Amino acid sequence: MDEQSIRWDDLQIVWAISESGTLSGAGRRLKVSHATVFRRLGNLEKRLGVALFERSRTGYTPTPAGEDIAAVAQQVEANIKGAERRLAGRSYPPANTAGVQLDWARQTHGRQRA
Numbered sequence: 001m002d003e004q005s006i007r008w009d010d011l012q013i014v015w016a017i018s019e020s021g022t023l024s025g026a027g028r029r030l031k032v033s034h035a036t037v038f039r040r041l042g043n044l045e046k047r048l049g050v051a052l053f054e055r056s057r058t059g060y061t062p063t064p065a066g067e068d069i070a071a072v073a074q075q076v077e078a079n080i081k082g083a084e085r086r087l088a089g090r091s092y093p094p095a096n097t098a099g100v101q102l103d104w105a106r107q108t109h110g111r112q113r114a
Contacts, residue, residue, distance in 0.1 A: 010044045011073035013037060014052055014062075018070035021059035 016026035016037070023034040023041075030037070045052055052066035062070060 006044075006048075006069070008076065010040070011069060011076055013040050013044065014066060014069040015073035015077075017041065017053060017060050018062045018066060021061070023060070 012030060013026065016029045017023065020026050020029060023037045026037045027034040041052065048065075050065045051063050052069060053060040053062055
């Protein structure tokens, strides 16, 4: 494995191929061309040093490694959606940068100079 970093778009590619079984189906799902899916999958497999899919005339079937990556993608997606739901239901106050600036201004300019 040359580069161990797996990016979110890598996970999405594997998940989309796994769900659709074809590059064109994955491309439609991701709104990219099948050539882009093919290229990105090839780059990912090369970086990881493992085949993620078995290729046949009827489509793409995930290998155990591909199934693992697709499952990780589903978990990440669920975690992201859960975080978004939690954040949407809460009201977080904005960062208090204005207060810090105001305190600095009072300290700096509020002193009387001799």
